[in-house]
Amino acid sequence: MERLKLFVPLLIFLVLALVLYFGLGRDPRALPSALVDRPLPPFSLPVLEGDAVVDESLLHGKVRLLNVWGTWCVACRDEHPFLLELANRGVAIVGLNYKDDPDAARAWLARLGDPFEAVVVDAAGRYGLELGVYGAPETYVVDADGVIRYRHVGVIDADVWRDRIEPVYRSWVIPQ
Amino acid sequence: MVCWLLASTANAEVEVRDFDSLTERERYRALIEELRCPQCQNQNLAASDAPIAQDLRAEVLRLLREGRSDREIIDHLVARYGDFVRYRPAWQPSTYLLWGAPGLLLLVAAGAWLWVLRRQRRQRIELGPEQRATLDRLLDDERQQR
Amino acid sequence: MTPEYGHFALILAACLSLALGVVPLLGATFGRPLWQATARPLALGQLALVAFSFICLAAAFARDDFSVAYVAANSNRLLPWYYKLSAVWGAHEGSLLLWVLVLSGWTAAVAVAGRNLPPALLARVVAVMGLIAAGFHLFLLLTSNPFERVLPIPPADGADLNPLLQDFGLIVHPPLLYMGYVGLSVPFAFAIAALLAGRLDTAWARWMRPWTNVAWAFLTLGIALGSWWAYYELGWGGWWFWDPVENASFMPWLLGTALVHSLAVTEKRGLLRGWTLLLAIFAFALSLLGTFLVRSGVLTSVHAFAADPTRGVFVLGFLGLVVGGSLLLYGFRAPTVPAVAGFGWRSREAWLLANNALLVVITGVILLGTLYPLLADVLGWGKISVGPPYFNSFFVPLTLALAVLLGVGALLQWKDTAPRRLRSALILALVVALPVGGLLPWVWGSWRWGAALGLFGAVWIGVLTAIDLWRKSRASGRPWRGLRLLRAGYWGMVIAHLGVALAIAGAGVTTSYSVERDLRMVSGDRQKLGGFEFHFMGVDEVFGPNYRSQRGEIHVTREGRGVATLMPEKRRYLGGQVMTEAGIDGGLTRDLYVALGEPLGAEAWAVRLHVKPGVRWIWLGSALIALGGVVAVCDRRYRSRVRATARTAALAEA
Secondary structure, eight states, X not given: OHHHHTTHHHHHHHHHHHHHHHHTTSOTTOOOOTTTTEEOOOOEEEBSSSSOEEEGGGGOSSOEEEEEEOTTOHHHHHHHHHHHHHHHTTOOEEEEEXXXXXXXXXXXXXXXXXXXXXXXXXXXXXXXXXXXXXSBOEEEEEOTTSEEEEEEESOOOHHXXXXXXXXXXXXXOOOO | OOBOTTOOSSOOOOOOOXXXXXXHHHHHHHHHHHBBOSSSSSXXXXXXXXXXXXXXXXXXXXXXXXTOOHHHHXXXXXXXXXXXXXXXXXXSGGGHHHHHHHHHHHHHHHHHXXXXXXXXXXXXXXXXXXXXXXXXXXXXXXXXXX | OHHHHHHHHHHHHHHHHHHHHHHHHHHHHHTOHHHHHTHHHHHHHHHHHHHHHHHHHHHHHHTTOTTBHHHHHHOOTTSOHHHHHHGGGSSHHHHHHHHHHHHHHHHHHHHHHGGGSOHHHHHHHHHHHHHHHHHHHHHHHHHOOTTOBOOSSOOSSOOOOOGGGSSHHHHHHHHHHHHHXXXXXXXXXXXXXXXXXXXXXXXXXXXXXXXXXXXXXXHHHHHHHHHHHHHHHSSSOOOOOOOHHHHHHHHHHHXXXXXXHHHHHHHHHOOOHXXXXXXXXXXXXXXXXXXXXXXXXXXXXXXXXXXXXXXXXXXXXXXXXXIIHHHHHHHHHSOSSOOOOOOOTTSHHHHHHHHHHHHHHHHHHHHHHXXXXXXXXXXXXXXXXXXXXXXXXXXXHHHHHHHHXXXXXXXXXXXXXXXXXXXXXXXXXXXXXXXXXXXXXXXXXXXXXXXXHHHHHHHHHHHHHHHHHHHHHHXXXXXXXXXXXXXXXXXXXXXXXXXXXXXXXXXXXXXXHOEEEEEEEETTOEEEETTEEEEEEEEEEEEETTEEEEEEEEEEEETTEEEEEEOOEEEEETTSOEEEEOEEEEOSSEEEEEEEEEEOSTXXXXXXXXXXETHHHHHHHHHHHHHHHHHHHTOGGGOHHHHHHHHHHHHHHO
């Protein structure tokens, strides 16, 4: 019995090692959104083209992606071709132009192509703070009722789309 | 790869702000030291010069001036960025273990200490029959010698 | 070719370490003196080879050999030569090579200085260290080779060394820290050797003590230096952040402290043998855990090396093998029957045990806090951050409790202490410490709990230590003679404990009374802060070897008299990184600290001013602690020559 007690340190260490082992597979820097399964925060912002002011009902009616981007963001440029491809496939994407200059944004889209159904301008970045944005590019999956269902931080490419975002997207598509 | 808005190395940024009162300044300092920068390598809002940290500091100040309490400000940011931004973990089911274990550990350690002490004390006082016989014999010898 | 020679030497060293791990161990198990005797030559050979390999890497840096990938990633033609050399340990691969070099050094030192040890014991100890070295050699060669070449076209110039590392701190902090980290492998090896031999009498405790003390002293210095470096380098005046990497170095230190004290009980009284062995194992285990945490990418930290999960798996496997194996051995071989020597609660044994218990609790809390984010993530509880507010909530009261115990414990005697002596000393200490803790804070400003408690703890320790010193010196007649007769072991304890007191006082005072201000200053502006006046003179442009700098000049006066001229800088390095160099005037009672921010247009600059009372006491206190640890080793009973001459003198007289 006494002898058995001496193996307790080993037991404690094994538990620790197990935790560390499982920890190796996780990314400590990945931050899931705090707004998952909550409605999009309300906003009232201008769009890039024209003078209209829109609010969050812009994203009601069907499932969409909300893509946070800016012309200052190098990774957004990397991601852009794939967004165009998604748009071609019929995926509805609304852009959020974050902390950017609207004229530069318009020129950028004119040059590189516009995958967006509409682009909301958040020049001061206030709405980004409401969403919990901390860097671009970020992409949200918003369902037909305007509820955020998923957030991906970083570039979307074919693998990321197929493995992580598409399943969520498809599960919220309303059958016609 | 994410474009981290030109985040640079660990360098405190000096920010000049005007405060309405000493309390306001102190509350501000305390809050930005307790809140974590969401994208940095383990830095609080005070220490980071990343753009998101700048934005969040401005937000904290704005909320302070609106008259919110410290707790409301922290909740405001947690609602948007998650528990990740609190350096002082909230008291909730996922942190019961964190906040409770140290006390338990202290109790266990204190209990173990008392137990070892008592074991030593018991053995100090108790003498086995053989030892008692030897002691008696020695005492008798000494008495006889005097 | 030099890098290839270095690489080859490393491979040879790995083979030697494997031999070192096996042959002497078998020799000890089967009683073959010749095999046991291979320990020393193998250890020396390993050291020579690893040193040669290290020199090859340093030569590659000195020669700007950018065909070596590691050099290309961490150096630059314009880097000053002393940073080129210290860049050798500036990143993962090179710092691992330093680890192995330090380990070979300790192994060789034990092999040579342990001549007086029974050969079988020495063989086992050195063999265990050889096995550990073998593991690290394999890690180096298989996953982290510093001699990898960039082929076919080497870059013309290297990426620069991270400017944060281009500092004196980099030259001294890692080597000192590693001396400590790696040095804890010596008591570990002793513990394993004792368990393997099944010899659990306490001779091994006596052999272990000096090595443990020296390793622990190095670790103390390494940590203190790290704290000081962060203070003056990072620009915002903090000196401890409870960052995972900092915790990774602090935890082995805490257990090392517990070990140093537990060894005292085991050596003097033959008690706590199993506990001391366990502490020796866990202290080194935490060292290895630290290595894992820093290099695996499991936790986020400003200090972490570039993360690589493959390396993480290797280190975890190694950790599992070494620690798991040791704890298994412990389970089978540790003594089940506790040695009993009968001590009361008013005894040194009891209070050293309490000290151990508290230190273990503190270590446990820090371990929990550091790993909790990981645990929560693995269990699906979400992403939680654990930072200074959590750690400080527990560390401060626990350390204060420790300070109180420290003061009392130093006064106690083995087995039991007369209550009257104890009571009179405690009352005197209370009478002095309470007023000081209550009144001294007013010197710096309004009353603050942090400073009061810190000062109380410090004075409590100081008074009780002084009382004990006074009593002991009086014990043999005249006071001065009594002092001279006190052994080095005792002086070491006194110095180290006073160091603790100073550090606690410093932490309390600086946390409570540091003041700072961020302002917009134009040339000619003055600002009053903390009793000083800061006069901003303007900003100049200066050039360094690999940077361009804006340097400010600030004159500080106090009541009209000049105190210091501070020159904070804002440097732009070749690679584009921008660094702040703070202007600091360090003093015994306070630090004046100024950092330059961004230009605000129209000759105005953002400037941060700090006045930090008592902050130097923290590092001075730590230096005293390390000094105490080393002084204790100079005690006569560890000097083999004295013992030998005493024996021959006795024989001659017979």
